[in-house]
Amino acid sequence: MIALKSIIDAFSVEDQQKFIAYLQQKNKRKDTKNIELFRLMTKPELDSKSFCRQLYKVDNCNAYHALRKRLFQSLIDFTANKNLEDENSTDMQVIKYILASRTYLLQKNYEIAYKILDKAERLADEHLLFPILNEIYHTKIQYAPNYQKLDLDNLIHKQKENRKKHILEDQLNIVYAKLKSVLNTMNYEGRAIDFENELQTILEDYNIELSETLSFKSLYQILAIVNISALATYKYYEIENFVLKSYKILKEKKETDKQLYYQIHIVYIIANTLFRNKKFEASLRYINEMEELMKLKKRTYHKEFILKKTLVKALNYNYNNQQDNAILLVEDVIKTKHSDIESLLDLHLSLLMFYFQKEDFIKAKSVLSKFYHTDQYYIEKAGIDWVIKKNLAEILLYIELDEDDLLYSRLKSFKRKYTTYLKQINQTRILTFVNYAERLYQNPESSKSAEFSTKLKSTFESNTIHKEDIFVISFYAWLKNKAEGNKLYNTTLNLINS
Structure with a gap:
């Protein structure tokens, strides 16, 4: 039931109409109830028992399950035929x-x-x-x-060269899958792993150098591997030149429009990398390119990338002094139902951050109230990094709203759950940040002293702050603003632009 419903939920209105037409053409009997069941299953408020009663007026389970199986097979056939028409x-x-x-x-x-x-x-x-x-x-x-x-020798030479390309593509596919698995272990299971060492070991095992370029798909896989490394280590500044150079080579190839899915992915990686490196105008240029690519092939990949594109665009707006535009963009896109849960959670968390930086704490709390699942649920859906950011935002929000009980409950829970993990991945500065925030709440006047300001700067600022992750800077900006007493959004932008 769940699998069938999830397939139908992913259908656009156009897909629904096409599938109904497909069933009408396929049905040989007029009393077939597959179209009726399909229409019922597009309604989110109904459950399995309701479907059965509306179709048969009684709890005719055997007939209903048989009908459901036939509908499931029709959905598979329809999807396969559609893919053959569209892509293959x-x-x-x-x-x-x-x-x-x-x-x-x-x-x-x-x-x-x-x-x-x-x-x-x-x-x-x-x-x-x-x-x-x-x-x-x-x-x-x-x-x-x-x-x-x-020319037999020429044919044999061609086959050998093609085999090399095929083997490399297979190897890259394996390396990508292994690194993604390592990242998932870190991010979704909360286990500490030396990612850079894992990356080097896996690449050496398959004799692959990150400087190699080949097909559109292979280049995407190389860039995806590099992007995974940056995601795990927060060192986006180290991959920027490689990513841009690789895409330039790729665009000079004649076949760039033949593997559109991978091209859109690559442009997304570039836009995100430039955003994380605080190059907002350049990132937005690639977002524009991404939007144009998403229009091609009858917008085949629009639905797949719309949330990812919107997220990076809104983040660029927010940090480029266009916060109201960022908020409008996110609020508009989350009104519609989407199957990309991870990107949807990222958008909601970003909206919470936008309102918090705007110091509209009531609206920020309204967004926070939508996160009613457990931390474990969100770790499985969006990863431990997302959960830690959500917890930190929650702690700061309770401080701003002066909600003692909720604050201390959250502080205790956060330290109990994540102290060991943060120490294992060498992110103890997050714990330091939380301790500073707690002390400020207990003694707000301490933030006005010169000693606090000096200590704060020596702890969090360095001569490499321009290489620091933008989200890390955003959290530090809250502490800095407490010492300076300005508008939080302005303090954040000034610190990032410095």
């Missing part, structure tokens, strides 16, 4: 060429067979379809002795 038309066309050519080869009609295979090779090469290219070369080589016009 090139793959299918090349495969058809190979199958047709093999028929002509068996008939010894070599001239026409190799013309078709040449056509298939050009198309597969243009779209970087390495496994299919291998099939083409295999077929060409198999029948080469019967067709003297072919």
